[in-house]
Amino acid sequence: MTGASISTVAQIIQLSVAPVFLLAGIGGILNVVANRLARVVDRVRSLERDVGQSDLSLRGGDLRRLSVLDRRMRFCHWSIALCVVAALLICLVVVVLFIADLVSINFAIPVSLLFIAAMISLTIGLLLFLAEVTIATRSVRVNEEFISRGRAARDR
Template identity: 55%
Template sequence: MTPVPLPEEVAHIIQLAIAPVFTLAGIGALLNVMANRLARVVDRWRTLEGGLEDAPEDLRRLAVMELGVLDRRMARIHLAISLSTLAALLICVVIILLFTGQLTPVPVAQAVSILFVASMVFLSVALVSFLMEVRIASRTLRVTRAVLGATPKTRR
């Protein structure tokens, strides 16, 4: 029969799980930002696609070029969201293992370490993908300014 954990042991388990929970909250905030960016890209895609049939040839060519850029952005955001979600799921498993490891005689320290490192690797790759999406969007804005002949007042 397994011994019932003491309240101090449960408190210790909760303390151990706090860091991964904060990481999970941070990933959730990032997912929110990424999902909002994806929604804006999808909205722009639908707007361009909807006006494509009636557009003159020169505007149609510009719209098709922009749709290509939007497609690349959607692919990057989708990858970032997928990897961030995978990282969050691994953090959830880490939290489960932390509790399970204290309540059962199964050693979980190595699994917790490996899963946490894997989660951070997935999150890092997700952030790189997100950065690439932001760079694609920024370059598109610069091209638009150049096409319009406008010069920015301040350079960043």
């Protein structure tokens, strides 16, 4: 390798640093969503075990909770899938940057399109994550009696 080509590779590596940091961020997001999915799955398994043993008055509530948990699982699944697609597209951006230099072809448009696709995929994945969190917070409410007790104790 000549000095010029080593310098070019160094420049490409510098260009690749930002996408690599983005990959690290996506990895963190995937970790959070996967943990949420695992907790939902554990809760589903617990409810499924108990729903057959509960009396009819409680069974309806358990089935409603299972329905909400099923929606949350689907949102988590799609969020994970889209974030993984975004990560793969970012990896392709880095690969195309190196290939473009090796074959001396201007790949600005493919790199731009890949990056735009990655950002769209990541954005939709994050929106699905937000939807899952929204469903979770709407489905779990603190009993008003506990809130009233807390206010009464605080006001004393």
